[in-house]
Amino acid sequence: MSFITTVIATIQPDDPGMAEKITLWIRKTLGPPLRSLHEPIDHWLVSLPMSVAMACAIGLFVLAGIWVWTLHTDFIFRGAPDHKRWRDLRIWSMVVLLPYITIYFLFGR
Amino acid sequence: MDGISSNLEAIDYIIIAVYMIGVLYIGSYFAKYIHTSGDFFLAGRSLPFWAIGMSVVVSDIGALDLIAGAGGAYDRGLAQANFDWIGSVPALLIAAFIFVPYYWRAGVYTLPEFLGRRYNAATRWVNALVLLVFMLATVSIMLWTSAVFLNQVLDWDHTTAIWITTAIVGCYAISGGLAAVVMTDVLQLVVMFVGTGALLALGLWEVGGWDGMVEKVLAQPGETEDYFRLLVEHKEGTQYPWPGMVFSLGIIMSTAYFVGNQAVMQRALGARSEWDAKAGMITAGLFKMAIPVLVFLPGMAARGIYPDLDSSDAAIPTLIDRLMPPGLKGVMFAAFFAALMSSVDSYLNSCVTIFTGDVYRPLHKRYTGSEMSEKLGLTLGRSLTAFVLVSAAFYAPNFSKSAALYDVIQTLLSLFQGPVLAILLLGIFWRGATAWGGFAGLVLGVGLTSVLNILGDAVFISDDPYLFVSFWSFWASLTVTILVSLVTKKKTAEELEGLVYGSVLSKSTNDN
Numbered sequence: 001m002s003f004i005t006t007v008i009a010t011i012q013p014d015d016p017g018m019a020e021k022i023t024l025w026i027r028k029t030l031g032p033p034l035r036s037l038h039e040p041i042d043h044w045l046v047s048l049p050m051s052v053a054m055a056c057a058i059g060l061f062v063l064a065g066i067w068v069w070t071l072h073t074d075f076i077f078r079g080a081p082d083h084k085r086w087r088d089l090r091i092w093s094m095v096v097l098l099p100y101i102t103i104y105f106l107f108g109r
Numbered sequence: 110m111d112g113i114s115s116n117l118e119a120i121d122y123i124i125i126a127v128y129m130i131g132v133l134y135i136g137s138y139f140a141k142y143i144h145t146s147g148d149f150f151l152a153g154r155s156l157p158f159w160a161i162g163m164s165v166v167v168s169d170i171g172a173l174d175l176i177a178g179a180g181g182a183y184d185r186g187l188a189q190a191n192f193d194w195i196g197s198v199p200a201l202l203i204a205a206f207i208f209v210p211y212y213w214r215a216g217v218y219t220l221p222e223f224l225g226r227r228y229n230a231a232t233r234w235v236n237a238l239v240l241l242v243f244m245l246a247t248v249s250i251m252l253w254t255s256a257v258f259l260n261q262v263l264d265w266d267h268t269t270a271i272w273i274t275t276a277i278v279g280c281y282a283i284s285g286g287l288a289a290v291v292m293t294d295v296l297q298l299v300v301m302f303v304g305t306g307a308l309l310a311l312g313l314w315e316v317g318g319w320d321g322m323v324e325k326v327l328a329q330p331g332e333t334e335d336y337f338r339l340l341v342e343h344k345e346g347t348q349y350p351w352p353g354m355v356f357s358l359g360i361i362m363s364t365a366y367f368v369g370n371q372a373v374m375q376r377a378l379g380a381r382s383e384w385d386a387k388a389g390m391i392t393a394g395l396f397k398m399a400i401p402v403l404v405f406l407p408g409m410a411a412r413g414i415y416p417d418l419d420s421s422d423a424a425i426p427t428l429i430d431r432l433m434p435p436g437l438k439g440v441m442f443a444a445f446f447a448a449l450m451s452s453v454d455s456y457l458n459s460c461v462t463i464f465t466g467d468v469y470r471p472l473h474k475r476y477t478g479s480e481m482s483e484k485l486g487l488t489l490g491r492s493l494t495a496f497v498l499v500s501a502a503f504y505a506p507n508f509s510k511s512a513a514l515y516d517v518i519q520t521l522l523s524l525f526q527g528p529v530l531a532i533l534l535l536g537i538f539w540r541g542a543t544a545w546g547g548f549a550g551l552v553l554g555v556g557l558t559s560v561l562n563i564l565g566d567a568v569f570i571s572d573d574p575y576l577f578v579s580f581w582s583f584w585a586s587l588t589v590t591i592l593v594s595l596v597t598k599k600k601t602a603e604e605l606e607g608l609v610y611g612s613v614l615s616k617s618t619n620d621n
Contacts, residue, residue: 026560027563031568035568038569046342046343050342057355057359060360061195061198061199064198064202068206078384079384080382087388089387093202097202099398104194108340109338
């Protein structure tokens with residue numbers, strides 16, 4: 001049940017028809033024009049091969065990894081008691097991201 | 110879970126009792142370190158990264174998630190794991206490297222506080238109110254869930270179960286504050302991992318390992334070809350279609366959840382240094398990897414072993430009942446308690462923080478003209494924790510009948526996620542965002558989300574239209590905020606000092 005219909009049904013439990021009328025009106029009035037706007041996007045997404053899906057998912061992790069390496073060293077270590085290699089959070093990010101990339105490579109398709 | 114309690118043996122009860130005593134001891138231990146409101150709400154800024162990471166993960170997993178998450182995996186397969194993998198890790202990195210250092214250096218403790226300072230007081234009040242109502246209701250419903258669980262497992266009546274849970278959580282949350290909550294969470298995560306790990310091993314053994322599970326599930330009638338795929342095609346009637354999982358869940362919904370979740374941000378702000386705060390978020394990303402393996406894989410194994418269960422939610426209880434020996438059953442039940450209590454204590458602590466910081470503190474300043482003292486803050490924090498917990502306990506039985514009210518609250522929160530993320534990002538990264546721009550983006554964004562929620566399958570072909578509703582409401586709010594900001598009065602450079610990203614990160618202050 002959508003938000004508005006749930007709210008109406010909660011505050012007007014004696015008039016369940018009211019929520020239904022509003023829902024129907026919105027779906028009838030706005031549904032067709034918005035559907036026609038979204039339809040081309042759906043057609044395009046349906047036509048894409050699953051290799052694109054996998055590339056997008058893995059790409060998200062890879063982009064996150066690349067972005068982390070663009071951050072300044074001082075920013076990464078700020079607050080750390082020393083600058084030892086193991087405290088480099090960019091390396092931590094890689095350790096976290098690589099298994100996910102592998103998992104999506106193996107099970108994405 | 111009927112019938113399981115009759116199979117519990119003395120050793121199981123002993124393990125559960127030892128676990129409860131351990132939680133109480135750890136929680137109470139930290140009470141002696143609480144002297145100020147800063148100690149209570151932010152653990153005296155002493156939390157190490159590993160505790161933050163473990164606490165963030167265990168707070169996010171409730172007992173319901175253990176049952177329903179595994180049930181979802183029993184039904185839909187591996188795609189369920191997206192919620193903890195692609196739906197967590199990129200967002201946790203964004204939180205670690207953008208929002209945590211930003212909140213840390215700007216001296217902001219809650220999301221409503223930032224929205225109030227960056228935009229206006231009305232935005233702060235609306236956001237605080239929505240979060241408060243949501244968290245209060247969540248504490249109540251979690252207490253009710255624990256009562257149902259304890260009733261089924263140990264045959265306790267609901268009222269007794271609610272008050273015993275309330276007493277245990279209250280003992281350490283009232284006295285020890287955030288430090289007690291986080292440190293008990295650490296124990297709770299370990300117990301949860303041991304219990305679910307044992308269940309996974311037994312489930313995989315019974316089904317014949319990974320290969321055996323694949324073979325048995327794929328041989329079952331029905332559409333099982335996507336069962337072992339993380340990404341599912343975007344077509345009519347698909348559950349969890351890949352564009353929704355990658356673009357909406359992976360980028361927008363997860364970021365909004367982790368950045369706007371007070372329970373998560375409060376742990377980071379309680380860190381002993383900015384480095385620990387950031388490292389805590391990344392550590393959470395590492396532990397998140399284990400959740401689908403430990404929780405969802407047993408559900409998938411159950412599909413291979415028991416393909417004809419009446420309800421998918423029976424997957425985990427059935428595995429426990431039929432595969433776990435005495436002793437391990439006790440550990441598994443301790444894991445359920447761990448999941449229950451870690452979520453209740455986290456929401457409780459965050460709820461009190463928002464009430465104290467975003468409701469009481471501004472009112473105190475307005476009517477007394479002075480800041481709230483540390484002593485008053487601590488007294489208020491403890492009193493409110495007790496008050497909220499007891500109120501939630503009294504209200505909890507109502508959720509046995511009024512599920513619709515919880516739906517309203519949940520949906521209300523979801524309506525705000527996309528729009529709040531949009532104005533939050535613009536507020537931080539764009540000096541040109543104005544008070545009216547933010548207000549218009551929030552209001553119109555929430556309006557659009559409401560309408561799109563009603564339209565649902567009339568516009569979107571997926572069985573999960575909420576994935577696309579969040580995506581479009583985010584972009585609509587972003588556009589409206591920009592357009593309105595271009596034609597309304599901007600804040601001066603002085604007003605924005607310490608609020609926009611550049612001015613915060615260029616501050617020479619160190620965190621220690």
